[in-house]
Amino acid sequence: MSSTANAAEAVPQFIQRRALHIVFASTSGHTAYVVDALIGVLKSVAPGWEIEETVAEKTQPQDLLSGDILLLASATWNTGGIEGQLNPHMSVLLHDKAKTLDLAGKPCACIGLGDHRYFYTARAADHLQHYVGAHHGRLIVPTLKIIDEPYGQEEAVGAWGKQLVDASKPADWS
Numbered sequence: 624m625s626s627t628a629n630a631a632e633a634v635p636q637f638i639q640r641r642a643l644h645i646v647f648a649s650t651s652g653h654t655a656y657v658v659d660a661l662i663g664v665l666k667s668v669a670p671g672w673e674i675e676e677t678v679a680e681k682t683q684p685q686d687l688l689s690g691d692i693l694l695l696a697s698a699t700w701n702t703g704g705i706e707g708q709l710n711p712h713m714s715v716l717l718h719d720k721a722k723t724l725d726l727a728g729k730p731c732a733c734i735g736l737g738d739h740r741y742f743y744t745a746r747a748a749d750h751l752q753h754y755v756g757a758h759h760g761r762l763i764v765p766t767l768k769i770i771d772e773p774y775g776q777e778e779a780v781g782a783w784g785k786q787l788v789d790a791s792k793p794a795d796w797s
């Protein structure tokens with residue numbers, strides 16, 4: 624192991640400060656619930672992190688560049704009658720307002736929600752991931768999919784939150 628990696632591991636958790644910007648869209652409250660559960664976990668495992676959450680409808684393209692890490696979260700909707708779409712507010716933000724934004728290698732993560740009764744289950748996850756890749760962001764953890772009601776799925780959210788923190792440690796940061 625290199626001395627740089629050793630030095631990074633020696634950095635105590637409490638001074639590993641990261642600014643996480645969560646941009647989410649939620650209609651019936653499920654995505655908001657997942658975001659809240661995630662923030663609860665992050666506050667305990669990464670107390671040094673600064674976390675800002677904004678709803679997609681109040682987010683401007685440049686806001687997507689703020690912070691060290693961008694987290695996009697949205698459920699799947701049938702906007703315009705076609706199933707498997709992003710929440711309309713997230714769709715307007717990413718596919719209209721911020722359609723020419725360059726994420727310039729920014730570390731990103733995505734959460735997509737959906738319901739197993741739809742053919743395109745949780746397709747929002749794919750749309751978010753695609754946006755990150757197409758706009759030159761860097762996905763640092765596999766995308767979290769929450770299928771059906773999120774109540775009772777807090778453990779999966781917690782495990783994913785820990786993965787996010789691990790992926791953000793200085794040794795992994797470039």
Ligand SMILES: Cc1cc2nc3c(=O)[nH]c(=O)nc-3n(C[C@H](O)[C@H](O)[C@H](O)COP(=O)(O)O)c2cc1C
Nearest residue numbers: 650651652653654698699706707737738741744745
């Ligand atoms: C009108 C409508 C359309 C939906 N379309 C889909 C869909 O195409 N695919 C899917 O997986 N879930 C679909 N869902 C389910 C939602 O994505 C799911 O209930 C989600 O948890 C809602 O999250 P939210 O409350 O944060 O908006 C749809 C729900 C509604 C009410």
